[in-house]
Amino acid sequence: MSLGHAVLAALLSGEASGYDLAKSFQASVANFWVATPQQLYREVDRLEAAALISGRLVEQRGRPNKRVFTLTSAGRAHLVDFLGTPSRPTSIKDDLLVKVQALDLAPESVEHDLRAHLARSEAKLEQYAALRRWLLRDQDEQDYLLTAEEIGPYLTLLRGWSFERENIAWVTRCLAVLQARADQLPG
Amino acid sequence: MSLGHAVLAALLSGEASGYDLAKSFQASVANFWVATPQQLYREVDRLEAAALISGRLVEQRGRPNKRVFTLTSAGRAHLVDFLGTPSRPTSIKDDLLVKVQALDLAPESVEHDLRAHLARSEAKLEQYAALRRWLLRDQDEQDYLLTAEEIGPYLTLLRGWSFERENIAWVTRCLAVLQARADQLPG
DNA sequence: CACACCTACTCACTTTGTTGAATAGGACAG
DNA sequence: CTGTCCTATTCAACAAAGTGAGTAGGTGTG
Numbered sequence: 001m002s003l004g005h006a007v008l009a010a011l012l013s014g015e016a017s018g019y020d021l022a023k024s025f026q027a028s029v030a031n032f033w034v035a036t037p038q039q040l041y042r043e044v045d046r047l048e049a050a051a052l053i054s055g056r057l058v059e060q061r062g063r064p065n066k067r068v069f070t071l072t073s074a075g076r077a078h079l080v081d082f083l084g085t086p087s088r089p090t091s092i093k094d095d096l097l098v099k100v101q102a103l104d105l106a107p108e109s110v111e112h113d114l115r116a117h118l119a120r121s122e123a124k125l126e127q128y129a130a131l132r133r134w135l136l137r138d139q140d141e142q143d144y145l146l147t148a149e150e151i152g153p154y155l156t157l158l159r160g161w162s163f164e165r166e167n168i169a170w171v172t173r174c175l176a177v178l179q180a181r182a183d184q185l186p187g
Numbered sequence: 188m189s190l191g192h193a194v195l196a197a198l199l200s201g202e203a204s205g206y207d208l209a210k211s212f213q214a215s216v217a218n219f220w221v222a223t224p225q226q227l228y229r230e231v232d233r234l235e236a237a238a239l240i241s242g243r244l245v246e247q248r249g250r251p252n253k254r255v256f257t258l259t260s261a262g263r264a265h266l267v268d269f270l271g272t273p274s275r276p277t278s279i280k281d282d283l284l285v286k287v288q289a290l291d292l293a294p295e296s297v298e299h300d301l302r303a304h305l306a307r308s309e310a311k312l313e314q315y316a317a318l319r320r321w322l323l324r325d326q327d328e329q330d331y332l333l334t335a336e337e338i339g340p341y342l343t344l345l346r347g348w349s350f351e352r353e354n355i356a357w358v359t360r361c362l363a364v365l366q367a368r369a370d371q372l373p374g
Numbered sequence: 375c376a377c378a379c380c381t382a383c384t385c386a387c388t389t390t391g392t393t394g395a396a397t398a399g400g401a402c403a404g
Numbered sequence: 405c406t407g408t409c410c411t412a413t414t415c416a417a418c419a420a421a422g423t424g425a426g427t428a429g430g431t432g433t434g
Contacts, residue, residue, distance in 0.1 A: 019411065019412050027277075032287075034276070034278050036392075038391085038415095041412095060411090063412075065412080066412060079292055080292055084296045087304065092278070092350070097343050097346060099196075100219075101197070101199070103342065113273070117274065151290065151368075152290040163350075166353055173345070184333065206382050225385095228382095253381080254383090
C-alpha cells in the first residue's frame with residue numbers, strides 16, 4: 001500500500017479532505033508522490049476502513065460538505081513501522097525517457113516533446129519556489145533546518161527541486177546535441 | 188501501454204529474448220525503465236499478439252531454448268506514432284521520499300534507510316559508468332554524440348547518471364542535517 | 375557430490391492506476 | 405444572464421503493474 005503510506009505521510013502535517021489531498025498529489029504540484037483524485041478517494045476509504053485515519057463530516061454553507069481526515073494513533077504506529085522496513089527501489093516512469101531512447105527513429109518529433117518538458121519543469125520549479133517561501137517564511141534555510149519541528153516536507157521539496165533542475169539541464173543538453181547534429185547536416 | 192513502448196524502444200537496438208529484456212530492465216541496471224521478468228514475459232506476448240514484434244524460437248544445446256524478439260515494421264511505425272504524441276507527466280514512486288516526508292516521526296529509522304539508498308545509488312553509478320565505457324568504446328563523448336548512429340541510449344544514460352548523482356548529493360545532505368540536529372541535542 | 379546459482383520461462387492472483395461519467399450549488403467574468 | 409470554473413465527491417469498469425510460487429536442466433564451487 002504505497003499510496004496509503006504516502007497519504008498517511010501527507011496527513012502527518014495536518015488533517016485534509018480527499019479534495020485537499022487530490023490537490024497536493026497533482027502532477028504539477030506534488031513533490032513526493034503523484035496520484036489522481038479517484039485514487040485518493042478510494043485510498044482514504046480504505047485507510048478509514050483499516051482505522052488508520054478517521055474522517056469527520058464538515059458541513060459547509062455555500063459549498064459542498066466535505067470529509068476531513070486525521071491520522072489515528074494506529075495510523076501513526078503504522079507509519080513508524082513503515083519507516084523501519086527496507087525501501088523498495090525507486091521506480092521512475094517517464095515517457096520522455098522512452099522517447100529519447102527511441103529518438104534516433106524521428107529526432108524532430110522528440111525535439112518538440114523535449115521543449116514541452118522544459119516548460120513543465122520550469123513551471124514546477126516555480127511551484128517549488130513558492131512552497132519553499134511558504135515553508136521558510138522569512139527564516140534562513142540553515143536556521144530552519146536546525147530548529148523547525150518538521151523538516152521532512154522541506155527535505156522532500158529539496159529533492160523535487162534538484163530533480164527538476166537536472167531535468168532542465170538534461171533537456172537543454174539533448175536539444176543542443178540534436179541541434180549540433182542537424183547543423184552538420186547530412187553527417 | 189507504457190511498458191510496451193519501453194520494450195519496443197529497447198528492441199530498437201537489436202533483438203532480445205524475454206530473459207535478455209529482464210536483465211536490462213532490472214532495477215540495478217535499467218537506465219530508462221524498470222520492470223520485473225514476469226511483466227516483460229507478459230508484455231512480449233501482448234506485443235507479439237499485436238504483431239508489433241515477432242518472435243522466433245532459438246534452439247540451444249545445454250541450456251533452455253529461448254524465444255528471441257525483433258521489431259516488426261508495424262512495431263516501428265507504432266513507436267514513431269508514440270514519438271509524436273504528447274508525453275504524460277513523469278511519475279516517480281519512491282518509498283524513501285515518503286519516508287523522508289514522515290521523517291520527523293522517527294529520524295533514526297530513516298537514517299538507516301538513507302544510508303542503504305546511498306549505497307544503492309553508488310552501485311548504480313558504477314553500472315552506468317561501465318555502460319558508458321561500453322557505448323563510447325574509446326571515443327570522446329563530443330565525437331560520439333556528433334557521429335554515432337544511435338544516440339538515444341547514451342542520452343538516457345546521461346539522465347540516469349545525473350539522477351543518481353543528485354540522489355547521492357541529496358541523501359548526503361539529509362544525513363548531514365540529521366546529524367546536526369542530533370548534535371545540538373535536546374534542541 | 376551436494377548446493378547454490380544461472381538460463382529461460384509459465385501460471386495464478388492481487389493491487390494499482392486509468393478513464394469517463396454523474397451530481398450540484400456557488401463564484402466570477404464578460 | 406450565460407457559460408465556465410471551482411469545490412467536493414461518488415460510481416463503475418477496465419487496463420496495467422506488481423507479487424509469489426513453481427519448473428527444469430546445466431554449470432561452477434568448495
